[in-house]
Amino acid sequence: MVRSDVDVLVIGSGIGGLCSAGLCARAGREVLVLEAHGQPGGAAHGFQRGGYHFESGPSLWSGLGCWPSSNPLTQVLRALGQTLEVIPYRSWDVLLPEGDLRIAVGHDDFMTVVRDRCGSDAALEWQRFIDVLRPIAAAADALPLLSLRPGVDGMAQLLQRGGRLLPHLAAMRHLAGAFGPLVDRHLQDPFLRHWVDLLCFLISGMPMADTNAAAMATLFGQWFEPDAHLDYPKGGSAAVVDALVRGLESHGGSLRTGATVERLRLEGQRVVGVTLTSGEQIDAEQVISNADIWTTLDLLPADALESWQRQRGATPACNGFLHLHLGFDASGLDDLPIHTVWVEDWARGIDAERNAVVMSIPSVLDPAMAPAGRHVLHAYTPASEPWSLWDGMARGSGEYQRRKQERCEVFWQVLERKIPDIRDRCELVMEGTPLTHRHFLNVHQGSYGPALSAAKGLFPGVTTPLDNLWLCGASTFPGIGIPPVAASGAMAAHAVVGKQVQNQLLRELEL
């Protein structure tokens, strides 16, 4: 038999891909990650210009700096022997149709805001809602995502964890459904309903009616505990990516950037390796694709499993992003929060285009992210920029530049409310569109990921009908966002390394 070049080849170095690669390497497999971009990390990659450390994606992290942690990323990092230095923080600003607020995570502070804004009935309503969510969060906690086995029936897994799950059986029925019905049943106050809808949208890219209940109950469980806080990873998302790469390499795995996979090579229904755009061929025993589902399908011959390709290729996509990256003079700006979230009009729907903006200034907490006396900012319109406005346009054309400037104007209007002279302070300005997003992240239509409603079921799992091909990342169960993609990376790794290794890992992590 001809020996493959590697045991496991991972296409893409997003957080999901790096988690799967690290765990396979930890289990003794020879692992190679191929990344098309010059930087690892996918949506979470960082880049530097003029002494500024820019972030391209995630800004809200929690459960990174503590152990035990229910965050699958923290669990994977621990398995790989890596720790992160984090800066805890508790508050952020929101600019809402109701007015401007500083909102804290943590139960008591949020209750104060609710009582002041909406009165004591609303505060009571919120308290009852949190009480309803508590057992659902506990049920999700009792069934850690890392303990799930790909392709194994759910009942077998429930029986295996039997004793630990028994107290949570009543709440478990909520885990696979949407969050919206729970909210509808328990929250009437408009401010509270809007607030929950906003958080759902920031997490899943979809309104609460389509967002998974387990994900939200877990998040609320963390954010509304008395001592809750968020974690900013020192050095930003790039530091998280670096830790995963260190974990991979310390277990003998390797990463190649600037290496674009052009094709998956098949023998019958078995994947045997890949061909790169450079023409290089690499054989692999197993391949894990961290590319999104549409990109992965593009790597397959059109006549391989046509009906599966047709079905998965029809997956609807979330909208994309407008981005703004700034480096600016920080003098005199003493009370800036790390995040500001702006919503213009609830009636338009939280997912309406240019109706919401998220701005993060990480140098407020971590001054090393910008040169002395400067701040670095990343703002984006979360998953609301229609692809149809950009489809077919050439980056760099006059028409593109004009549209980019016109569409990105929304950022400046919001920013000027916080920092009136922001335009004069800027040393570095970069605006981005779904085309920028697609160019650097290799994501279909510059999208946030699949628009699969939790009301209709769960995201598809890591298995494929092709032998030796597995999937992970935001197109795969449990879905979009850092904790979910870390979990799907672990699930793909467990599919490759087997049940015994998985059980050993769970014992070591005491999950």
Ligand SMILES: Cc1cc2nc3c(=O)[nH]c(=O)nc-3n(C[C@H](O)[C@H](O)[C@H](O)COP(=O)(O)OP(=O)(O)OC[C@H]3O[C@@H](n4cnc5c(N)ncnc54)[C@H](O)[C@@H]3O)c2cc1C
């Ligand atoms: C602006 C923004 C803000 C976000 N904010 C948050 C947040 O606050 N909190 C949160 O939890 N989540 C957030 N998310 C979501 C989260 O960042 C993503 O869901 C997650 O990082 C996606 O990881 P992934 O494993 O799916 O891989 P991706 O990040 O999609 O990476 C896939 C990688 O595969 C590579 N690739 C693709 N095709 C090929 C090929 N043919 N050959 C080689 N390489 C290839 C790509 O270049 C890419 O690096 C945000 C996302 C964005 C974009």
